[in-house]
Amino acid sequence: MKNRIATPxxxxxxxxxxxxxxxxxxxxxxxxxxQRTKIVYYSMFSEGEPLQQxxxxxxxxxxxxxxxxxxxxxxxxxxxxxxxQSVLAAGDQVDIVDHSDDRVFNAVVVTGLxxxxxxxxxxxAYQSDTKWKDTFVASALEIGKSQLDGKTYLIARDDxxxxxxYNSAVLQDVDIVPPVTGMSWADFTKMLQxxxxxxxxxxxxxxxxxxxxxxxxxxxxxxLAGQEAFREAAYDKTGExxxxxxFLQAANLLKELQxxxxxxxxxxxxxxxxxxVQWVNGRIGMIFCGAWLPAEMAPQMPPGFKTDMFAFPVIExxxxxxxxxxxxNTYAVLNTTQAxxxxxxxxxxxxxxxxxxxxxxIGTPVPxxxxxxxxxxxxxxxxxxxxxxxxxxxxxxxxxxxxxxNVFNVCTDKFFQLQNGPEEFIECLATSSEIYWxxx
Amino acid sequence: xxxxxxxxxxxxxxxxxxxxxxxLFIVPTVQALWVSLHDWSGFGQNMVxxxxxxxxxxxxxxxxxxxxxxTLLITVVGGVGIFALALFFSAVFQxxxxxxxxxRALIFFPIVVPxxxxxxxxxxxxxxxxxxxxxxxKLLGLGALDKVWLGPDNIITSxxxxxxxxxxxxxxxxxxxxxxxxxxxxxxAAKIDGxxxxxxxxxxxxxxxRDVLVVALILWTIGxxxxxxxxxxxxxxxxxxxxxxxxxxxxxxxxGGYTPAFRLGYGTAMGVILLILVLIxxxxxxxxxxxxxxxx
Numbered sequence: 001m002k003n004r005i006a007t008p009x010x011x012x013x014x015x016x017x018x019x020x021x022x023x024x025x026x027x028x029x030x031x032x033x034x035q036r037t038k039i040v041y042y043s044m045f046s047e048g049e050p051l052q053q054x055x056x057x058x059x060x061x062x063x064x065x066x067x068x069x070x071x072x073x074x075x076x077x078x079x080x081x082x083x084x085q086s087v088l089a090a091g092d093q094v095d096i097v098d099h100s101d102d103r104v105f106n107a108v109v110v111t112g113l114x115x116x117x118x119x120x121x122x123x124x125a126y127q128s129d130t131k132w133k134d135t136f137v138a139s140a141l142e143i144g145k146s147q148l149d150g151k152t153y154l155i156a157r158d159d160x161x162x163x164x165x166y167n168s169a170v171l172q173d174v175d176i177v178p179p180v181t182g183m184s185w186a187d188f189t190k191m192l193q194x195x196x197x198x199x200x201x202x203x204x205x206x207x208x209x210x211x212x213x214x215x216x217x218x219x220x221x222x223x224l225a226g227q228e229a230f231r232e233a234a235y236d237k238t239g240e241x242x243x244x245x246x247f248l249q250a251a252n253l254l255k256e257l258q259x260x261x262x263x264x265x266x267x268x269x270x271x272x273x274x275x276x277v278q279w280v281n282g283r284i285g286m287i288f289c290g291a292w293l294p295a296e297m298a299p300q301m302p303p304g305f306k307t308d309m310f311a312f313p314v315i316e317x318x319x320x321x322x323x324x325x326x327x328x329n330t331y332a333v334l335n336t337t338q339a340x341x342x343x344x345x346x347x348x349x350x351x352x353x354x355x356x357x358x359x360x361x362i363g364t365p366v367p368x369x370x371x372x373x374x375x376x377x378x379x380x381x382x383x384x385x386x387x388x389x390x391x392x393x394x395x396x397x398x399x400x401x402x403x404x405x406n407v408f409n410v411c412t413d414k415f416f417q418l419q420n421g422p423e424e425f426i427e428c429l430a431t432s433s434e435i436y437w438x439x440x
Numbered sequence: 441x442x443x444x445x446x447x448x449x450x451x452x453x454x455x456x457x458x459x460x461x462x463x464l465f466i467v468p469t470v471q472a473l474w475v476s477l478h479d480w481s482g483f484g485q486n487m488v489x490x491x492x493x494x495x496x497x498x499x500x501x502x503x504x505x506x507x508x509x510x511t512l513l514i515t516v517v518g519g520v521g522i523f524a525l526a527l528f529f530s531a532v533f534q535x536x537x538x539x540x541x542x543x544r545a546l547i548f549f550p551i552v553v554p555x556x557x558x559x560x561x562x563x564x565x566x567x568x569x570x571x572x573x574x575x576x577x578k579l580l581g582l583g584a585l586d587k588v589w590l591g592p593d594n595i596i597t598s599x600x601x602x603x604x605x606x607x608x609x610x611x612x613x614x615x616x617x618x619x620x621x622x623x624x625x626x627x628x629a630a631k632i633d634g635x636x637x638x639x640x641x642x643x644x645x646x647x648x649x650r651d652v653l654v655v656a657l658i659l660w661t662i663g664x665x666x667x668x669x670x671x672x673x674x675x676x677x678x679x680x681x682x683x684x685x686x687x688x689x690x691x692x693x694x695x696g697g698y699t700p701a702f703r704l705g706y707g708t709a710m711g712v713i714l715l716i717l718v719l720i721x722x723x724x725x726x727x728x729x730x731x732x733x734x735x736x
Contacts, residue, residue, distance in 0.1 A: 079695070079696070081695075081700070081702075082695040082696070084483065085482040085483055085695065085704065088483060088484060102699060103699075103700060106481075106700065106701075106702050107481075107483055107700075107702060108483070110481070111481050111483040111484050111486065111702075112484065112486065113483060113484055207591070208590060208675055208678070208680060209677065209678050209698070210678060210680050210681075210698065211678055211698045211699065265568070266568040266569070266588045266591070268588055268591045268592065269566075269568065269588035269589060269590040269591030269592070269594070269595070270568075270590075271563050271566075271567070271590050271674075271675065271676075272676070272677055272678075274567055274569060278569065397699050401699040401700060401701045401702075402693075402701035402703065404699055405681065405692065405698075405699055405701060406501075406503050406681065409680070409681065410503070410681050410682070413592070413680050413681070413682060414592070414682075417591065417592045419592055419593075432502075435500065435502065438500070439497050439500045439501065
């Protein structure tokens with residue numbers, strides 16, 4: 001048998017073949033990478049949430065339709081903006097984030113990290129001849145606009161108003177059908193009395209949530225004094241503007257509700273979602289809340305439970321009787337993105353009819369013209385049509401969140417939770433505002 | 441071997457630990473000090489140097505002082521409750537009792553449950569509508585004693601009780617371990633001399649576990665000053681400023697809260713104050729415990 005010995009020529013050929021394989025493999029890889037654009041979406045949802053499942057499926061579908069774009073969705077949960085702080089500090093890629101408009105505004109727009117989307121809104125919606133901006137209800141576009149420079153940074157995905165949500169069976173029992181808008185304060189309190197006489201707490205509240213408590217003080221003040229006066233009082237460095245008679249009158253109206261014991265017993269220490277559970281169980285007539293309430297409570301609703309909504313009552317002589325809060329969970333594109341077109345295309349897809357229908361199916365309202373409306377929220381857009389939409393807490397949550405947390409909510413909580421009376425509430429607002437603004 | 445020779449041997453052994461400690465503690469601490477001198481949202485690199493501005497603001501911030509007061513209240517009142525009960529149970533379990541292991545495990549159990557779980561358990565217990573506490577009082581005809589447990593007047597007391605319940609088992613185990621090491625002969629001699637159970641406990645047990653007690657006190661103080669999860673879970677989803685402890689306020693200002701302000705610079709400044717508090721508390725406990733000398 002001939003002994004075959006490898007020659008130098010053999011090694012040379014082997015090296016050339018290996019080098020060619022290596023080069024072709026590398027170029028194939030880099031070629032594939034160059035063709036595929038990657039975008040990273042830091043989501044406010046955690047895996048398993050109903051809306052996360054819809055968005056995850058839609059993301060898969062988007063990538064199937066657009067094979068040149070890869071979307072990495074990070075299901076970071078409600079603390080996604082906190083994670084954004086460290087992710088950005090580490091220099092990692094993030095192209096899209098989402099959360100409530102006030103949070104995204106403060107995290108992305110105020111800090112100069114937002115990409116203006118006005119030019120993109122002028123282009124066509126996903127696989128449509130309609131301009132993207134024309135697919136949104138008008139007030140939803142307003143939500144996305146920055147007061148700082150008038151540009152649009154946020155795209156509203158699911159939008160909400162605040163209103164009274166009532167247990168339809170309870171109101172049928174007292175034979176009252178509340179009007180969707182324009183119910184007078186007198187009729188409102190009469191309705192509450194009628195419910196109370198049936199042995200049911202007319203109003204429900206989870207007093208441990210400041211954000212919910214301050215709906216009462218904010219709406220009453222907005223109704224009576226109007227938006228401008230309310231905002232001016234908050235920005236007044238002396239705090240004196242809170243002493244205007246309309247604000248005290250507003251506080252007195254809330255005191256009327258408390259004194260009449262319209263709220264459920266122990267509401268001041270009720271921890272969310274205790275009152276909401278009582279509401280679906282027929283022990284509370286109605287709750288003032290955001291329009292997420294029906295979807296949030298759907299798993300606990302007994303069979304046949306029906307709910308509907310009406311706007312906060314109007315007060316005779318008030319200057320802001322047509323105001324309604326309207327806000328949204330929104331997307332924003334970061335201006336550090338290397339793939340703005342791909343990111344916007346993804347957002348257009350996520351707001352396209354197919355995805356929007358899937359979102360509505362799980363009970364979430366969307367601000368898209370012609371989109372179906374979830375059960376129980378039919379009146380949301382009727383209220384919006386009949387009202388002037390304003391941001392949450394007249395925009396103060398977005399503009400001066402610290403003031404709202406540390407002054408307005410602190411004073412409201414003490415008053416709402418029965419520790420203070422109306423005069424003390426006003427005094428608290430005036431003095432705390434002065435202290436707060438002096439420290440800035 | 442000379443002192444220099446000893447040093448050259450020791451340094452290589454200390455160096456790895458020193459480097460890790462520097463990297464994981466000293467560097468972040470210095471960074472935190474630097475961040476605390478800035479107005480910074482935490483997003484991007486746009487930090488504005490304001491010197492001691494955050495500390496000056498803190499001095500005039502009533503929410504900060506309220507949070508600090510509640511933190512100290514929980515540390516002191518909670519600490520008294522925890523150590524009184526832990527010592528009591530340790531003394532009881534020194535005796536021959538049937539089912540001792542079961543009861544020990546039962547008291548220890550809460551510390552095994554994550555803080556979030558503990559918070560949710562107590563949220564349920566304190567619920568006035570369907571919670572067991574209110575219903576038990578009504579069942580016993582003591583409905584007049586029922587209160588709005590998580591209402592503004594009672595919430596700190598309610599939270600402190602929840603904290604005591606959670607931690608008493610943990611410190612009981614630490615103290616019991618110390619007690620088990622005391623020679624039995626001391627107790628036997630005391631018995632012969634006619635000492636009562638209480639006298640044995642106060643004159644033998646407590647002094648003999650002094651070192652363990654000091655370590656336990658330091659652990660509790662550090663833990664209590666940083667307490668967070670139980671408060672947030674019991675008051676979920678949005679703790680009110682009237683329930684803030686220092687850590688909850690730091691979280692609310694820097695990153696969290698229902699309407700986040702994103703003031704990472706101010707939050708970090710409060711974190712620096714918290715660190716100083718922990719160091720002061722540690723120093724005080726060591727100082728007080730070193731003054732006592734025991735001789736047998």
